[in-house]
Amino acid sequence: MKEFDLVVIGGGIVGCNTFSEAVLNGINTCLLESSNDVSAYATKANSGIVHSGYDPIPGSLMAKYNVLGNKMYKSMCERLGVEYLECGTLTVSKADGKEALMELKKRGEENGVLGLRIIEEAELKQMEPNLSDDIKFALFAPTGGVVSPYSVCIALAEEGIINGGEIQTKFEVKQITKDETGYILSDGIKSVHAKYVINCAGPNANEINKLLNTKTYPMRFVKGEYILLDKSTKGYINHPIFPLPTKVGKGILANITVHGNIMFGPTAVDCQKDDRSVDLNGVEKIKEQILQTVKEPNFKKTIKLFAGIRVKTGSDFVVERDETNKNYYYAVGICSPGLTAAPAIAKDFLEMLKKDGIKTKPINYKKRKPYIDTQNMSSDELDNLIKQNPLYGKIVCRCEHISEAEIIDALNSPLHPVSIDALKRRVRPTMGRCQGSFCIPKLIRIMANERRLKKEQIALNEKGSELIVGDIKNGGK
Numbered sequence: 001m002k003e004f005d006l007v008v009i010g011g012g013i014v015g016c017n018t019f020s021e022a023v024l025n026g027i028n029t030c031l032l033e034s035s036n037d038v039s040a041y042a043t044k045a046n047s048g049i050v051h052s053g054y055d056p057i058p059g060s061l062m063a064k065y066n067v068l069g070n071k072m073y074k075s076m077c078e079r080l081g082v083e084y085l086e087c088g089t090l091t092v093s094k095a096d097g098k099e100a101l102m103e104l105k106k107r108g109e110e111n112g113v114l115g116l117r118i119i120e121e122a123e124l125k126q127m128e129p130n131l132s133d134d135i136k137f138a139l140f141a142p143t144g145g146v147v148s149p150y151s152v153c154i155a156l157a158e159e160g161i162i163n164g165g166e167i168q169t170k171f172e173v174k175q176i177t178k179d180e181t182g183y184i185l186s187d188g189i190k191s192v193h194a195k196y197v198i199n200c201a202g203p204n205a206n207e208i209n210k211l212l213n214t215k216t217y218p219m220r221f222v223k224g225e226y227i228l229l230d231k232s233t234k235g236y237i238n239h240p241i242f243p244l245p246t247k248v249g250k251g252i253l254a255n256i257t258v259h260g261n262i263m264f265g266p267t268a269v270d271c272q273k274d275d276r277s278v279d280l281n282g283v284e285k286i287k288e289q290i291l292q293t294v295k296e297p298n299f300k301k302t303i304k305l306f307a308g309i310r311v312k313t314g315s316d317f318v319v320e321r322d323e324t325n326k327n328y329y330y331a332v333g334i335c336s337p338g339l340t341a342a343p344a345i346a347k348d349f350l351e352m353l354k355k356d357g358i359k360t361k362p363i364n365y366k367k368r369k370p371y372i373d374t375q376n377m378s379s380d381e382l383d384n385l386i387k388q389n390p391l392y393g394k395i396v397c398r399c400e401h402i403s404e405a406e407i408i409d410a411l412n413s414p415l416h417p418v419s420i421d422a423l424k425r426r427v428r429p430t431m432g433r434c435q436g437s438f439c440i441p442k443l444i445r446i447m448a449n450e451r452r453l454k455k456e457q458i459a460l461n462e463k464g465s466e467l468i469v470g471d472i473k474n475g476g477k
């Protein structure tokens, strides 16, 4: 059985930040993730906004971690080599909403958010010409930004691995037993041992706490559906644009992605833990409500409908050292703004570990190498690259212009992607207008070759979603 100082359960944005933070502080750490890739649950499908922090209630953990996390994001993304769009966010109102915006501004200032200002109609319409005509005021939060949430999560996982940490995917923690020095965690077949354990299991955080007979929290699941438009709509808006928040949440927003898509959503519908379906009612609701914020959205450019699931526990995050079990810690109910808050939560976990005696030491830091991105190269750079390896000139994904060499590089990256969706989250094949209609057969061939697998073994995401069932010419054998 492998021995670690620390095991982190769950490879979402909170778990991966915690993993990387621990590894960079010289802690012998393993992350266990039940799926075949990190970023498998809430972290893969959300709005991707690094919130400034004007919305959470002052004094709450949400407010604390949001504002601290926001301050850490830009430099973290630079360190990881992933994109961070420093665009600011707008929260807009009609003529009668100015007072509510002033209240939000005051709340933000109380939370320590810098640079908030109310913008009047003339300036606002210059910043965003496609706002609906009724919109008269906005709260501009210049410290808000946009990231690709799964790219940040994967980059943190890779950074941890290249600096000596270990990630075991397809390891669903089902049993935890205590011994004199710590904990044995098992999925029923494999086991690892750790002195310290941090539970970042998102939707299953209560189940993990139950394994150690400790506190659980009331938990509910709230689905957020989205409409994603093709990249040709880039420039339609320039910031994430929120309506005034309500008691239910931040509302349906018009949003931008780091890759240039426009996105509308999310809805807020109570759901089951794994219900990622998109309902026609949800789509109609988004289409109707978004018109209160922006005008003439081009829904004909829709390329995908998708949903993410928020895990809610009361009105605040729970980030605690357990009272019953020594050297055991957990994060529960990390809903929005959890993406933003995650680096700050990870710092707090590290402080708790240090207080409880974990040994840290300086490491010889190795910087993560970002994926080669041929789309953003000059033609001279690309020519040179193709001379070195002609596969950089062989386009596999026509919509996103991804070459075969980029796919192969991703397949050999530190946390090997083992599904088409995992490849998509690294270098974007199937993300474009055709959603994989043209490139999936090629991706299956490349992946099968590189992994020395049969084509029938290549899955879209988890086991059971294999894309090919057999060979037509040989009678399906």
Ligand SMILES: Cc1cc2nc3c(=O)[nH]c(=O)nc-3n(C[C@H](O)[C@H](O)[C@H](O)COP(=O)(O)OP(=O)(O)OC[C@H]3O[C@@H](n4cnc5c(N)ncnc54)[C@H](O)[C@@H]3O)c2cc1C
Binding pocket: 009, 010, 011, 012, 013, 014, 015, 016, 032, 033, 034, 035, 038, 039, 040, 041, 042, 043, 044, 045, 046, 047, 048, 049, 050, 051, 171, 172, 173, 174, 200, 201, 202, 203, 204, 205, 208, 223, 224, 225, 266, 308, 309, 310, 311, 331, 334, 335, 336, 337, 338, 339, 340, 341
């Ligand atoms: C619709 C929507 C919009 C959002 N928008 C934003 C936003 O714009 N900005 C923002 O800051 N936040 C946003 N959020 C919130 C943010 O996405 C979440 O707070 C964050 O992703 C939670 O991360 P996590 O690591 O706690 O959980 P998760 O991402 O859910 O990760 C938990 C991981 O644990 C694994 N796991 C579960 N059980 C086990 C087990 N037994 N053994 C091993 N592994 C296990 C899961 O497979 C999963 O990978 C949004 C959320 C949603 C749903």
